[in-house]
Amino acid sequence: MHLSFYPLLKQKRSAFFNALLILAMFLGFCSSSYSASVKTNDAKPPMKVKVVVVSMFEIGSDEGDAPGEFQLWKARQKLTTQYPLPHGFHDIYANSDTGVIGMVTGMGIARASAAIMALGLDPRFDLSQAYWLVAGIAGVDPADNTIGSAIWTDYVVDGDLAHQIDAREIPSQWSTGYFPLFTHAPFENADAVDVNNSPNGEVYALNLPLAKWAYSLTKDTKLLNNEAMDALRDKYANSANARALPNVSMGAHLSASTFWHGEKLNTWANDWVAYWTQGKGNFVTSGMEDSATLQSLSYLDNAGLVNKDRLLILRTASNFTMQPPSLSAAENLKLESSGDGYAAMGAAIEAAYKVGSQVTDYIVTHWETVKDTPPSAE
CATH class of the missing domain: 1.20.5 (Single alpha-helices involved in coiled-coils or other helix-helix interfaces)
Structure with missing residues (x-):
């Protein structure tokens, strides 16, 4: 210098x-x-939370208009105490008498991850024994179920973490240009997949005994149906499950920020879920946020702030993940975007509350029994 x-x-x-x-x-x-x-x-001690209800979106206001995923919970669970959450997407609302709180994460992986982490680190809430209930709408594979149905999740598979080659450039022998990270072709190294230890968050196995208990509790619930839903499902002439009445079932959930649609991607989704669960999971529902929720809860669990094994995911079918035989994927997606394909939106939102609230009410009513030991179907 x-x-x-x-x-x-x-x-x-x-x-x-x-x-x-x-x-x-x-x-x-x-x-x-x-x-x-x-x-x-908030000078008083942190609120002891029994149940966290996780919604992903609200259409307009939290009350008084057409409901999104959160509105019915806020009204019917009497979540009247507001906790400002400037470090999250949406304020928290609580019922201090029952110990139930409700949140809206915002749509997509990024917002969901940030919102769950913001709540988990908030000193105003004691979440150490809380049960988490994700209750939101989803697409449904017409091979497995129908619109208006409620599906309890056993596995969540991430649909974003991957390599991708454009379809116009993939080798002719490949079934897809979308393949797992650290592989060189679709579905390589399947034997090396560990469902219970996914270092990059590609797959999460939920607490299956707890999920089966929730299914057993709610499986006979009568769900809403209407003529518009009948007309839509009648188009799926090749699938008896698609034409059935709404019901409660179980299945795996594919979580991806991309809103995909169509027969080809539906086939990929089934293969992708089968790969990451080693055939133990069957793709039934498709949504956006759940892998992010699980990743945040895993970190918070590591810190001793939550118990990730108390997570339940309930996805209710607002639309099909692929087109009927009479339409192309693009034509069907356009119909959905114009509203005709979402004939089950209201029924799916109602189903999320009607089924999910049975679990919430049971936990609150039987708190002394379930606060230390989660209910189980086994």
């Missing part, structure tokens, strides 16, 4: 460190202000 530059460099370094000091003081002030705000607004 030339000596003539030293005084100037020293002066600039001094200004730089002064700026850092001012920034640190500012951040410290912001942190203290937020902490003081939390303490001022």
Whole structure:
């Protein structure tokens, strides 16, 4: 270094460190202000939470208009106490008498992960023994079930973590250009997949005895149906399950931020879920957020803040994941976008509450029994 530059460099370094000091003081002030705000607004001990109801979206307002996933829970569970959540997508609402709280994560992987983590780290809530109930709509494979149905999840498979080659460039012998990370072709190294230890979060096995218990409790629930739903399902002439009446069942869930649709991708979804679960899971429902929710709960579980084995996922079918024989994938997706394909939206939202609330009410009513030991079908 030339000596003539030293005084100037020293002066600039001094200004730089002064700026850092001012920034640190500012951040410290912001942190203290937020902490003081939390303490001022919530001087009492943290709320002991029994059930967290996780919704992903609300259509408009939280009450008084056409309901999204959250509105029925807020009204019927009397979630009237508001907890501001500026570090999340949507404020938390609670019933302090029952110990039930409700949240809206926002749509997609990024928002869901951030929202679950924000709640899990919030000192106003004791979530150490809480049960988590994800209750939201989904697409359904017409080979397995029908619109308006409610499906309890056994496995969640991530549909985003992958390699992809455009369909116009894939080798002729490949069935898809979408294949697992760290492989070189579709569905390589299937024997090496470990359903219970997925280092990158490609697959999550839920607490199966708990899920089976929830199914057993709710399997005879009568669900809504209407003429528009009948007309839509009648188009699926090749599938008896698609033409059946709405029902409660179990199956695997594919979680991906891309809203995919069509017969080809539906085949891929079945193969993808079978690969990551080593054939133990059957693809039934498709949504966006659940792999993110599980990843956040896994980290929070590591910190001792939640128990990830108390998670239940209930997905209710608002639409089919592929077109009927009479339409192309693009034609059917256009119909869905214009509203004709979502004949079951209202029924699916109602089913999420009608089925899910039975589990919530049971946990609240039998808290002394289930607070230490989760209910089980085994």
